Amino acid sequence: MAYSPNSPEARDIAYHMHSYTDARRHEETGSIVLERGDGVHVVDIHGNRYIEAMAGLWSVALGFSEQRLADAAARQMAKLPFAHTFSYKSNGPVIDLAEKLIGLAPVPMSKVFFTNSGSEANDTILKLLWYRSNAMGQPQRKKIISRMRGYHGVTIASASLTGLVNNHRSFDLPIAGVLHTGSPHHWKDAGPDETEEAFATRRADELEAMILAEGPETIMAFIGEPVMGAGGVVVPPATYWEKIQAVLAKYDILLIADEVICGFGRTGNMFGSQTYDLRPDIMTMSKQLSSSYMPISAFMINEKVYEPIADESHKIGVLGHGFTAAGHPVAAAVALENLKIIEERDLVAHAREVGAHLLGRLKALESHSLIGEVRGVGLIAAVELVTDKAAKTALETPGALGGMVNTGMQTRGVITRNMLDAIAFCPPLIVSEKEVDQIVDTLEATLDDTAAKIG
Template structure:
């Protein structure tokens, strides 16, 4: 049941055009109005409590009421509420945050460019790569390779990199310079009798064949999330990243790691690159960078990317790219405090520990007749629903059963996310053992509800 009552006076609850929402359905039903948060819980306008088992949008690492982040924002607002970093201006918060990110990076990085979102970060790194290759006298080396089911954002270029149909349909996307290779989901796309390593070999061969077909001198970069988030929480098959990296290095193709979901502890390591032994030329971070208390993202580039860019900007007289809020002082101050808390409270190790518990308890649903696969890494997981366990067959109306389950989970007081009949979990890093068991118990009730409902649909 949808909740639309709230103390908004004359405000129209359907006045916003909402992202990832059926606009007509929203006009008819209205929104669930969330009014406040406390720890891992959020509360609607009628006072109902929900465990936010998705950390909002994969992002609220510290929960919804961390006073140290509020204090950091207030202190910076009172000192320097805004200043830009154009034209050789600077301020301490963004400078300190850049230094901290370079210190934490899993491989040597040279410089940090700040944006406001992961989408902008992906667009920015594309522009920087093209700028670099022009500086190197490689004007044809501009094509970009991403993967089906990837999620890299929703601006024009980042949506082109994204490999999800609904991010393309109706928008005339993807743009021409973007190519897509197969999604690395062994459960769904591995062949009969094929091992994970053999599957990884096949995907690496597919990538190499595409490079040879297009011409290595036309391909600039390969983009990948260490673990694919919005595409369904897809954990890469064993040896996948080692083999993909080898192909990229062989043909002088930059490797770009999109850490927007994976970064700052989500996979049980500080970065997904640490978890999966990835050695990128550039990294993108956002979401848990500030626990989403402030909008901020960052692009980290290595020396081989920076040096030609620096030469080109000197020749032209400027680097003609940036945003008003690039390196915003309040967002930077909050991010610094957020990282301090993650480190001081050892939340990366906690994510690995609590994540192991979450994945263990969800794994018990393997025997359920509607469950095809349970997968995860660190404190992120998914349960994929199928109509037939033996054949892994999807439902006649893809997404409908998962949508029903997600609604029942919400009824039972836990917010999850349905991704094409895969139910995703991504609770805050501060989630306790008891709260984790509560998430699983509420999900179990929703799954039972769904099985009963689905059996009536089959009659």
């Protein structure tokens, strides 16, 4: 596409290398350049208005124009614009936020460690668990089990935990000691006539077989999202988490709940761990923690995890890890105000109610020739696109059909995201039923148009 030389689009092409983008295609097509936000909408520099049906990156809980968050940032910026948390230093907002998060935890937790992104949080968790194993005199206990299609970040360690092939290809990943067991997607991975419960039993048995083959004494932890996000909004089948947790408990393996997408209301409870009765030892959180108005992430650890780490830091004289901006007072102040608003407006219940409407509207489209499965919980959902319902297959090139529908919806004013041939919906928690109807009506029109095009 041709842009005038000094346009924002042309300068973006000239100077900016994008995340999760085909760099050569970007040189040809350029980007939508956004200028402002308004509720669940964003507006580009040409005045085109879109419903942001993905809440940015699964993350803008309060929409794109919450003045109270801007005011919280401005107040803290004027008072104390920066403070670090190294070498016995702290600040008021980060102390308040740590206390708040421990109070919200669905299971007993001991301490909060702050980072700046979900990737950094999961990377740090892996590093600290290696440290903990050494502290406990178990240097052989360094392996961690993740899942295929799980998403846990993009640093070297967290990208290794991620179970998506394109996050590994040409990066020389995953690193040693990171194992991947099967995904919990019943529709895609179950055998003929295999019930959800039977499938969950098989996945738990496969996990146990992996642990025994590797040696239980070498496995320190298992990490999983309560509901998979970037892997295609994969909702766990009945009894899945109950059976997985039983295996972990049998071999004294820690459970890490990655709540980066699920946390703070997305699944219709404050945490996805509550929705699926998880009892994690560690919980990772980011995104809706601050509605992504400021970069901030954190993880909580229980006493079982904390005590050996604390002892080792005392033995060495320092815990030699941290980030300059971790526990940033402005980000912490915004996160505190964000959590206050979520509670004041009862947005967790709102997500549960409006999410039921979203899922109901999507389920009503399940008979469409291009829909193979509708899945979701709370205010997160996906439709799996197919051209052959019986075979559960789409076009020859994986993601081609999803890309067509994603582009078609964007042209009609709704921003979604396709993970190959799954179209995801994760609107801000403040979305109304009327706005949900606009999203689903746009999907239906796009599906009809796409079906006509591909014959």
